[in-house]
Amino acid sequence: MASLDRVKVLVLGDSGVGKSSLVHLLCQNQVLGNPSWTVGCSVDVRIHDYKEGTPEEKAYYIELWDVGGSVGSASSVKSTRAVFYNSINGIILVHDLTNKKSSQNLHRWSSEALNRDLVPTGVLVTNGIAQIHGT
DSSP states (O other): OOOOEEEEEEEEOSTTSSHHHHHHHHHHSSOOSSOOOOOSEEEEEEEEEETTTSTTOEEEEEEEEEEOOOOOOSHHHHHHHHGGGTTOSEEEEOOOTTOHHHHHTHHHHHHHHHTSSSOOSEEEEETTEEEEEOO
């Protein structure tokens, strides 16, 4: 087997929004029957064949880092989570459609992970509508 490139993706959002269930579904292809609280961080892995069957085919080792969504905003909580934010390739932001506050907190989560207070550059998808954000 050829060597695999590692891709690190953070899964962030408030506590109880379904991050662990989403990661389990993506990596194990099954629904998580009885999810529990994530303390610290939980990492699950999925092998993904990019452009399978083409000359550009490449296998990736995707690590999904489910970071505990503690509601604490104290600097000690943020600095504890910061150890998980190094060398990332992507972020999946998760919120609960029935909890408006969890949606409002997505900017805080992205800013914390990117270690800045600016609106992150990239594409934000809300309710199926893609919006391009600049710095």
